[in-house]
Amino acid sequence: MRAAEARCVGLGTSLSELMERAGVAVADIAWRMAAGGPILVLCGPGNNGGDGYVAARILTARGAAVRVAALAPPATDLAQVARRRWTGPVEPLGPDTAPAPLIVDALFGMGLSRPLSDELFDILRGFAGLRVVAVDVPSGVDSDGVAPWLPPLPADVTVALGALKFAHVLLPSAAACGRVLLAPIGIEPDRRIRTLPKPVSGIPSADAHKFSRGMVLVRAGAMPGAAGLAAASALRAGAGYVVLSGSGTPPFAALIAEDGGGYAERLGDKRLGAVILGPGYPSGGDLDSDVAAALDSGKPVVLDASAILSALPRLGGGTRAILTPHEGEFARAFPDIEGDKIHRAMAAAARTRAVVIYKGADTVVAAPDGRVVAAWPGSPWLATAGTGDVLAGACGAMLAGGGDAFDAAVAAVGWHIAAARRIGPGLVADDLMWD
Structure with missing residues (x-):
């Protein structure tokens, strides 16, 4: 100033x-x-x-x-x-x-x-x-x-x-x-810092079909409920075709549920627009191999929770990626990055060459090129289990539509907060699927 x-x-x-x-x-x-x-x-x-x-x-x-x-x-x-x-x-x-x-x-x-x-x-x-x-x-x-x-x-x-x-x-x-x-x-x-813009309606074009609106693959782990929330959220946030790969019962009949065997084949589908990994998927050998396969496929990815740590050694290339850590996950992934939340998010984005959504009541979205959006004020009703999985699904939907990963992340955060404000008191993560 x-x-x-x-x-x-x-x-x-x-x-x-x-x-x-x-x-x-x-x-x-x-x-x-x-x-x-x-x-x-x-x-x-x-x-x-x-x-x-x-x-x-x-x-x-x-x-x-x-x-x-x-x-x-x-x-x-x-x-x-x-x-x-x-x-x-x-x-x-x-x-x-x-x-x-x-x-x-x-x-x-x-x-x-x-x-x-x-x-x-x-x-x-x-x-x-x-x-x-x-x-x-x-x-x-x-x-x-x-x-x-x-x-x-x-x-x-x-x-x-x-x-x-x-x-x-x-x-x-x-x-x-x-x-x-x-x-x-x-x-x-x-300055490159701006506040969260008003959500855009995102009305599909007259000639839209399910694959042009974006195909999303969600990989389920040991806690399939979280992956189900992410998959349902991707549908609700605008994706046209969502596959839930792994165990569990999908919350929507419109979701395509598959066992784990078809994951590699789905990664090779040219229509696939984004892959979501991490919701309900604890760290371990299966997660590491699934994350590696997704990154090797070159498909855009959304990485949440334990998938962030798993992917860190492989990030930094040309993959369009969105990371969605909360405070604890950020500290584990980037223990050496200090300072205020905005500069920490910027440093993590620059290091990983990925878009970082640093979650919290004062969510910050940072791009590798230095662009930053501060999403204050958010909604206090989002402080409940499962809403992070919903955000990951929204990121997948926005990313699968093509375009810039930073713009997709900002749009997903805006959709997330707007939906929570409409619901208000008593919100649980499942409500975001039916709003």
């Missing part, structure tokens, strides 16, 4: 103009949320506080009842200019500061890299329960999304200035940001 600001200034836009735009964006949101009620703007000593002074001035000009409480005098040139342009009183922020129905938190922005002091923490916690608009990030949040601490004053709405930060899409900080609204203030950061 600092580099983007410098480029913006180099093209003729002053930093004071950027602050003015930021203040207007915050004022617009605060004006709507206050609905005519009083507003308390909390200003810090840096440029985040300067944004607060600008917002206070604009809100007052619109007729809002605004008070400003400052933690300290402005310490930057920009903030000092913004403070001078605010003609109202400034009260010290302390334990006796009277609240207001709406709080604008402009104390600290993305530059803070340490927890708040105990005194300030207690002061801000005294405003808990009020409606809060945070400027860029709630005060106390590490904008890179790495620090484990949470802010004392979670926001109902966070106005992200110029671009989303890691804190807006990664836990634990994302949960404290409330609804995040992006304010395009004229800064164009150099």
Whole structure:
């Protein structure tokens, strides 16, 4: 963001103009949320506080009842200019500061890299329960999304200035940001990270048939129920023809169930668009040989659970592959990769030359070329057994349709979350098959 600001200034836009735009964006949101009620703007000593002074001035000009409480005098040139342009009183922020129905938190922005002091923490916690608009990030949040601490004053709405930060899409900080609204203030950061797009309907063409929509092969292991979920999910997510290879009773009559003997022959079928391995398939010799056969076939693959570890020595070539690890599986597969979740996913994708869906409440999808999608917010109802198998099936369906593996993974995650939101409370993995 600092580099983007410098480029913006180099093209003729002053930093004071950027602050003015930021203040207007915050004022617009605060004006709507206050609905005519009083507003308390909390200003810090840096440029985040300067944004607060600008917002206070604009809100007052619109007729809002605004008070400003400052933690300290402005310490930057920009903030000092913004403070001078605010003609109202400034009260010290302390334990006796009277609240207001709406709080604008402009104390600290993305530059803070340490927890708040105990005194300030207690002061801000005294405003808990009020409606809060945070400027860029709630005060106390590490904008890179790495620090484990949470802010004392979670926001109902966070106005992200110029671009989303890691804190807006990664836990634990994302949960404290409330609804995040992006304010395009004229800064164009150099970034490859985007949020999850809205799911596309994926209506088949008029001349579509079952094989043109994609043929998926799911290999069942010792826990055939999980493979059955993946196979049924592939059908529900859009595949036209799904084969469940191995033991177990298929959950849908439309599934083609075969014993294990036809697996090698199915891998040689030219119509086969994707292979799914791992759901309900524990590690062992059979898994290793089945994974090796799938990779040797050159068919696109979705690798889940134990199949990820099994495939690691063979990945890195030209196979279109999607890996779907949760936190524990990721740690076992990539124990040496450290950092925040986004950079860890990017590093794993670059190493394996595969698309990585790093699952969790703050799912991240990363491609080997550096593209990243953050899928926050997901659905908390997906925190139940079997939903990962359903996601693997959706990945297989999207991958079998052809095209880019990263786009397929993003589409599968979007389908998964949208289905869970429609079902809501009480969701079990099987419900995703009937939604």
